[in-house]
Amino acid sequence: MAIDSIVSMDSTVSISDDHFSFVNNDLNFITNEKALQSFFQKLDELKRGKRNKVVIVHIGDSHIQADNFTGVMRKQFQQQFGNGGRGLYFPYRTAKTNGPFDIKDVNSCVCNWKTKRCCFPDIPIPIGVSGITLQTNSNANIDFCLSQNYGDNFFDRITIFCDKKFAYTIEPQIKEPVTNLFVSPFRLEYAADPYSLTYSTDKPIDNFRLSIEKNDTTSEAFNLFGIYLQNTKAKGVEYNMIGVNGAQFMHYNQADYFFEQLPALQPDLVIVSLGTNEAISQKLDASSLEGEANNFFTKINDVCPNAAVLVTSPPDTYLMRRYKNNHTAIVSGIEKQICLKNNYAFWDFYNVMGGLGSAMKWRKLGLGNYDLVHFLSKGYEVQGKLLYRALMNSYNNRKTH
Numbered sequence: 001m002a003i004d005s006i007v008s009m010d011s012t013v014s015i016s017d018d019h020f021s022f023v024n025n026d027l028n029f030i031t032n033e034k035a036l037q038s039f040f041q042k043l044d045e046l047k048r049g050k051r052n053k054v055v056i057v058h059i060g061d062s063h064i065q066a067d068n069f070t071g072v073m074r075k076q077f078q079q080q081f082g083n084g085g086r087g088l089y090f091p092y093r094t095a096k097t098n099g100p101f102d103i104k105d106v107n108s109c110v111c112n113w114k115t116k117r118c119c120f121p122d123i124p125i126p127i128g129v130s131g132i133t134l135q136t137n138s139n140a141n142i143d144f145c146l147s148q149n150y151g152d153n154f155f156d157r158i159t160i161f162c163d164k165k166f167a168y169t170i171e172p173q174i175k176e177p178v179t180n181l182f183v184s185p186f187r188l189e190y191a192a193d194p195y196s197l198t199y200s201t202d203k204p205i206d207n208f209r210l211s212i213e214k215n216d217t218t219s220e221a222f223n224l225f226g227i228y229l230q231n232t233k234a235k236g237v238e239y240n241m242i243g244v245n246g247a248q249f250m251h252y253n254q255a256d257y258f259f260e261q262l263p264a265l266q267p268d269l270v271i272v273s274l275g276t277n278e279a280i281s282q283k284l285d286a287s288s289l290e291g292e293a294n295n296f297f298t299k300i301n302d303v304c305p306n307a308a309v310l311v312t313s314p315p316d317t318y319l320m321r322r323y324k325n326n327h328t329a330i331v332s333g334i335e336k337q338i339c340l341k342n343n344y345a346f347w348d349f350y351n352v353m354g355g356l357g358s359a360m361k362w363r364k365l366g367l368g369n370y371d372l373v374h375f376l377s378k379g380y381e382v383q384g385k386l387l388y389r390a391l392m393n394s395y396n397n398r399k400t401h
Contacts, residue, residue, distance in 0.1 A: 012396050013080055013392045013395055013396055014080075015388075015389050015392050015393065015396075016076075016385060016388075016389065018385055020382055020385075020386070022354070022361065022362075022365060023352055023353055023354065023382075023386065024351060024352050024353075024354060024355075025352075027348060027351050027352050028352050028386055028389060028390050029390055029393065029394070030310070030345050030346070030347055030390050030391060030393075030394045031336065031339070031340075031345065031346040031347070031348065032339060032340060032343065032344065032345050032346060033345055033394040033398070035308060035309065035310075035339075035343050035344050035345040036269070036308050036310065036345045036391075036394060036395075037308075037398065038268075038306075038308050039054075039268055039269040039308040040394070040395050040398055042054045042268050043081060043395065046081055046082070046235070046236070046237070047081065052084075052234075052235045053084045053085075053234075053235070053236070053237075053238055054081065054084065054236075054237050054238070054268050054269075055084070055087075055237075055238045055240065055265060055266055055267050055268050055269075056073075056077070056237060056238070056239045056240065056267065056268065056269045056270075056271065057088075057240045057241075057242065057262070057265050057267040057269070057270050057271070057307075058070050058073065058239070058240065058241045058242070058243075058270075058271040058272075058273065059131075059242045059243075059252070059270065059271070059272050059273070059274070060241075060242070060243045060244075060247070060272070060273035060274055061243060061244060061245065061246065061247040061248070061273070061274055061276055061277055062243065062244075062245040062246065062247075062276075062374065063243070063273055063276060063314075063315070063374065063375075063380070064241055064242070064243025064244075064273055065092070065097070065098060065099065065243030065244060065245050066098050066099065066100070066243070066380075067099065067100035067101065067102075067241055067243070068375075068377050068380035068381070068384075069273075069375075069380040069383050069384050070239065070241035070243070070384070071100065071101070071102070071241075071384075072380065072381050072383075072384025072385060072388075073239060073384045073387065073388055074237075074239035074241075075150070076384070076385070076388045077236075077237040077239055077388070078151065078236055078237055078239070080392075081236050081237045082234070082235050082236025082237065083151050083152055083231075083234055083236045083237070084231070084234050084235065084236035084237045084238035085155060085229065085230050085231035085234050085236075085238045086102070086103070086146065086153055086155060086229045086231070086238075087228065087229060087230070087238045087239065087240035087265070088129065088130065088226055088227070088228050088229075088240040088241070088242065088265060089103050089144075089226065089227055089228075089229060090130040090132055090225075090226045090227070091105035091107075091134065091142050091144070091224070091227075092105070092132075093105050093106065093107075094106070094107040094113060094134060094142050095113065095115040095132060095134055096115065097115075097117075097132075097245065098245075100241070101147070102146065102147045102149070102150040102153060103144060103145065103146050103147065103153075104144070104145045104147070105142055105143065105144050105145075106142065106143045107140075107141075107142055108141045108142065108143045108209065109139065109140050109141045111136050111138055111139065111140035111141075112136075112138075113134045113135065113136055113140070114134070114135040114136070114221075115132065115133065115134055115135070116132065116133050116135070117131065117132045117244050117245065117246060117247070118131040118132065118244050118247055118251040118252060118254070118255045118258070119244060119245070119246040119247050119248065119251045119277075121251065121254045125223065126163065126223055126225075126256035126257060127225070127254075127255035127256050127257065127258060128161050128195065128223070128225025128226060128255070128256070128257040128258060128260075128261050129161050129225055129226050129242070129257070129258060129261035129262055129264070129265070130161070130225055130226035130242060130244075131242055131243070131244035131247060131251075131252065131255060131258060132244055133223050133224065133225055134223070134224040135221050135222065135223050135224075136212065136221065136222050136224075137214075137219060137220070137221045137222065138214060139212065139213055139214050140212040140222075141209055141210065141211055141212070142209070142210045142212075143207075143208075143209050143210075144207065144208050144209070144210065144227075145206070145207050146206040146207070146229075148206065152231075152234070153206055154204035154205060154206050154231055155204070155205055155206075155229035155230055155231050156200060156201050156202070156203065156204055156205065156230070156231060156232055156233065157189070157198065157199070157200045157201075157229075157230040157231075157232050158172050158186070158198070158199050158200075158208075158227060158228065158229055158230070159196050159197070159198045159199075159227065159228035159230070159264065160172070160196060160197045160198075160199075160210070160224075160227055160228075161195060161196050161224070161225035161226045161227065161228065161261055161264075162195065162196070162197070162222065162223060162224050162225060163194075163195055163222070163223045163225075163257075164191075164194065164195070164196075164197065166215070167214060167215055167216050167218040167220050167222075168212055168213065168214055168215060168222045169211075169212075169213045169215055170197055170210070170211070170212055170213075170222075171184050171186070171199075171210075171211045171213075172184065172186050172199055172208050172209070172210055172211070173186075173208060173209045173210075173211050174205060174207065174208050174209070175207070175209070182209055182211065184199075185201045185202075185203065185205075186199035186200065186201045187199065187200060187201070193264070195225070195257055195260065195261055196261070196264060200232075204231070204233075210224075210227070212224075225257065225261065228264065228265065240265055240267070246277055247274065247277065248274065248277045248278050248292070249274055249275075249278070249289070249292040249293045249295070249296045250288075250292040252274075252296055253292055253295050253296055253299070259299045259300075259302070259303050260303070262300075262303055262304065263303045263304060267304055267307045268306075268307060268308065269307060269308045269309075269310060270300055270304060270307045270308070270309050270310070271309075271310045271311075271312065272296075272297075272300075272309065272310070272311045272312070273311075273312045273314070274293075274296075274314070275289075275313065275314040275328075275331040275332070275335060276314040276315070276317065276328075276373065278327075278331055279314055279317060279325060279327040279328040279330075279331045280317050280319060280325065280327070280373060281327070282319070284327045284330060284331070286330055286334060289331065289334060290334050290338070293334065293335065293338055294338060297309070297338060297342060297344070301342075308345070309339075309342075309344040309345065310344065310345040310346070310347065310391075311335050311336075311338070311339050311344055311345070311346050311347070312346075312347045312349050312387065313328075313331070313332035313335055313336070313346070313347065313348050313349050313350040313351075314328055314331060314332065314349070314350060315328070315349055315350060315353055315359065315375070315383070316328055316350055316353060316354065316355060316356060316357065316358045316359040317359055317372060317373045318359055318360065318372035318373070321370070321371060321372050324356055324357045325356075326356060328350055328356075329350065329355070329356065332348060332350045332351075336348065347387055347390055349383065349386070349387070352386060353383075359372045359373075360372065362375065362379055366378065367379030367382060
């Protein structure tokens with residue numbers, strides 16, 4: 001398969017020549033692509049050196065959490081427009097769940113973390129920008145390693161999303177090679193926000209420890225919502241992913257600080273890939289789904305008014321691995337109508353992949369998971385290439401319309 005080439009300084013972007021004969025290529029386009037004009041203009045400014053960063057935030061469910069789909073998108077954008085830095089990350093392995101492959105986190109202490117995903121609203125732990133939270137009431141350390149197998153994976157600015165408590169000292173540190181002691185080359189840059197601490201350093205970092213030290217005997221717990229890794233010297237696209245296994249629109253709506261913390265990422269484009277968990281419900285409540293989705297997008301508009309919005313429909317699924325699921329068409333239709341009403345862009349992946357029953361076809365091709373809900377990594381790679389192709393076709397063709 002061809003690899004996308006680096007673009008020249010004109011407005012045209014080269015697109016991979018991968019051919020997927022098993023999908024509906026004629027349907028692989030962005031509906032209401034004019035809604036993305038502000039985002040496309042920012043990509044132009046990035047290429048021309050008039051801005052240093054374009055920030056994308058991709059929000060979703062289990063299709064997003066492992067970072068397969070979004071990882072392919074990140075790679076393609078950064079090959080074409082430059083690597084703008086890693087962005088938001090949550091210590092998924094410390095939370096004993098799956099996550100991206102380009103960063104490893106290790107719970108390097110005897111701390112017994114509690115964890116909560118936003119899809120369990122009854123658990124009394126608040127939820128922030130990552131849609132998942134780690135909680136402790138003792139000293140804790142988490143070690144992070146950014147892999148260089150995915151390009152220059154460094155940062156010089158870190159924002160720690162947490163509910164700051166006077167009972168805890170939170171500090172990023174690195175191991176001093178001579179003494180093997182952990183020290184902090186970071187300086188506190190910003191602490192005015194009630195739910196974040198921002199540190200910066202003069203040198204690029206790819207390994208660090210997050211130190212959480214309890215200062216007194218209080219029983220008050222410390223909540224970690226995520227870390228935001230920025231490379232202030234890099235120029236290009238920063239592609240952030242927020243994915244939670246089992247998540248629905250209503251779960252993000254119920255998250256305590258999700259919409260309060262989201263603006264810190266300053267997105268130029270918000271991509272939303274939700275609806276699968278509503279669609280695989282035995283009893284789909286279309287009216288409730290529409291209400292929750294409208295509420296979700298109203299909040300997105302309120303906190304990120306300058307961001308373009310792209311909604312991608314959920315893929316085809318089966319119920320109980322046996323029955324074709326016509327709920328997905330209903331969910332997709334509701335999402336499309338919301339997009340047309342609110343001037344959002346829409347990508348109909350459900351019909352691009354083949355519509356009702358196509359999940360079985362993808363499984364037989366070695367792209368779909370046995371559960372007939374998720375894909376294998378190769379399937380997510382195809383999905384990412386299809387969406388990127390649709391976006392770049394709109395980007396290249398926008399001046400001819």
